[in-house]
Amino acid sequence: MLNFIKKNVALIWAKSHVKGTQSFKQNAVKDQEKLLLSLVKTAEKTLFGRTHQFENIKSILDFQHQVKVADYEDLKPYIEKVKKGQRDILWSETPEYFAKTSGTTSGSKYIPISKEAMPFQLDAARSAIFHYMAQKNNADFVNGKMIFLQGSPELEEINGIKTGRLSGIVAHHIPSYLQKNRLPSLETNLIDDWETKIEAIVQETEKENMTLISGIPPWLIMYFEKLIERNGKKITEFFPNLQLIITGGVNYEPYREKMNELLGRPVDTLQTFPASEGFFAFQDDFEKEGLLLLTNHGIFYEFIPLEDYGKPEATRLTLNEIELHTDYALILTTNSGLWAYSIGDVVRFISKDPYRILVSGRTKHFTSAFGEHVIAFEVEEALKATVEKIPAQLTEFHLAPQVNPAEGLPYHEWFIEFEKEPENLENFKNNLDQEMRNRNSYYDDLISGKILQPLIITSLQKNAFHDYAKSEGKLGGQNKIPRLANDRKIGDFLESFTK
Template sequence: MIGFIKKTVAKMWAKNHVKQTDNYKNNAEQLQEHLLLDLVKSAEKTLFGLQHQFSEIKTVEDFQKKVKISDYEDLKPFIEKVKHGDKNILWENTPEYFAKTSGTTSGTKYIPLTKEGMDYQVKAAQSALFHYIAQKNNADFVNGKMIFLQGSPELEDKNGIKTGRLSGIVAHHIPKYLQKNRLPSYETNCIEDWETKVDKIVEETEKENMTLISGIPPWLIMYFEKLIERNGKKIKQLFPNLQLIVTGGVNYEPYREKMEELLGGKVDIIQTFPASEGFFAFQDDYQKEGLLLQTNHGIFYEFVPLEEYGKENASRLTLKDIELHKDYALILTTNSGLWAYSIGDVVRFISKNPHRILVSGRTKHFTSAFGEHVIAFEVEEAMKATVEKFPAQITEFHLAPQVNPENGELPYHEWFIEFEKEPENLENFRQNLDLEMRKRNTYYDDLIAGNILQVLKITKLQKNAFQEYAKSEGKLGGQNKIPRLANDRKIGEFLGKFKI
């Protein structure tokens, strides 16, 4: 009886919630401009606001003139003041949390997260589930066990500000009505060593009625493989009531075939786009491509055309200016005190009403050793198309340029691939992958046609090569992910040690 009541209430909440979201979906452009001015007004008397003359800002254009695009290094002096206990620096209130993230140039980053910002993180996650329930008219999963593969919930204190990984912070905000259903145990969640932690999670969950599982694809795969190894059954055999997987952090498509093989049955997938800086988007229609941009969740967005990113006087577009199927660097202003902040993600709009996006790459993750500027979306789509044509399964891959090959041969793109199931004809697979890349990137096509580059080469890797790389960097587990491509050979050289 209690289970029936929980399902019924969840469906009612979901239906009402989705109806309430129509306003921001239909009026996103106007609401975004109002939101920016509200954020500026709230921070008018902060140190940042005083230095940037917030009191004089009356329009989006005023804001863009007074506040330049920033990165972590630009905001670090302000964040250091907050860390030392100073008040009224970036936002009118002291942040409730610092979300720790790993930075390539700045070391560990401390991203401020206010109470308002945290509330919207939770609300966006709930909204994703409500949209799913309303669309499916089914909330059976609320009566089963749910697992969130995440970082440790143990937080340290920095002058009264709780500090830890975002996924660990989120663990403290799971709604009460889900707490009894949640796995793993708090003690297991606190285990730092990822492999030990996953082994313990397997022990705690393998006999349970799992109905919802959440995590980023590489670590879901690791968890599923350990379950199958211990029990000799596919995931849907182990968990026949598993209804939903919620995932994010990386593009799901390159992992889809491998996930379907491990699952061994139908499970619905919701893709999301969360980060320490905010929860930006989620799949509001689990049967359609694209993620609904969260335009009323305390975040004002600007978009810099990718070809202009990093240049002085680059265009700073708002929702009303964007074009479909074009790549933009994502710039944020948030109710946690980030101002015109470049998060490093690249997005592409696939619809305007409502505003739905794909995450197409990272501003720092690209290959352009020969002027081709290949981005993650292109390599992922090329790989997806090739795998569909030549039955194969990919565990993971990475592209690196080979600028100075031996024996005087032409330079090339080297693809390091860990195959779960190798194609019958690797040479045909390689040629097709190259053709798919040429279709997606005209600069690359010109370089091949002009005999500047030779056709890409594939280096096959031993099993768990990418796990070994993640371990070597201290990035095994949690929300860490390995770049699909790079403009140098640092990752490639490590992976080369595992060449078959």
């Protein structure tokens, strides 16, 4: 009886919540402009606000004139002042947290999270689950055990500012009513070594009634494979009540077939788009493609056409100016003091009513050694179409250019770790090349013009990508291997794992 009441109360909450979200879905453009001017007004007396004359900003155009697009390196001098304990630098007072992320050129990044921003991170995650409950009329999973993948919840302090991985920070804010159903234990979450941590999670969960599991696809696959190795059963055979998988960080589609194979039957998936800088979008409709852009969650969005990104006077568009099915670099202004900040993600809109997006790639992850500018969305869609025609199962893949082959024309080299290879790899390769030509006219021209030869597939041994991630100290957590590169750094490592 208690479980019945708990489930029905959750459904009532969910449906009431979803009904209350209609306003922001319908008024996104107006809300965004009001939000920007409110953020500017709040930060007017900060060091950044005084430096950029916030008192003179009365419109979006004023803001775009006064505040140039920035990356972490541009804002780092301000963030260093905040780390030293200085107040009113990027945002009023000091941040409540620093989310520490792995950088490349910048080393570790310290992304400020203000006391105003933290509730939006939590509300967005809750809203995503409520939308699922309401549309599916299903809340049975609330009576079982749940895994929410996270980094260590142990936080350090930098001049009084608590600092750690975002997922570890969020762990301190999980409501008490969810704590008793939540796994793994605190002791396990504190384990640093990812492989040791996975083993401990397997031991803690394999005998439990797991109903919800959350994590990025590579982590889920690693966890599921360990469970199957120990038990010899498909996941849904020993988790028969598993109802929902929540995932984010990367496009789920390239992993779907592999996940279904491990699961033993399809399980509902809820896709999200969170980051240390904010929680941007989630899947709100399970009959339609795309993620609902959260336009009332303390973040003002701008969009730069991908072909213009990086140019000094690149066009900065707002919601009412975007076009469907066009790739844009995502630019953020947040209630934590990130101003016209380039997060590095590329999105494309597939709906304006409401605004729904697909994450189509990263500004730094592309292949354009010959001017073709191939992005993640194109390779993932081409691969999906090919697998539908010629059955195969992939664990992971990476595309790199081969500019100076030992003989013949240059080419795109696809490093693929197959779970199940296609029966005819040559046919698979030819279909994949044609699907790429269909999606990228520049690539098609290069093939037609005999500048490039058709792509080449290098089939890899099992665990090749696991070993690469481990070699880079990026195994587990929210770490993701780039799908594309404009050089051979990853490709050269993977060559040693050729079958």
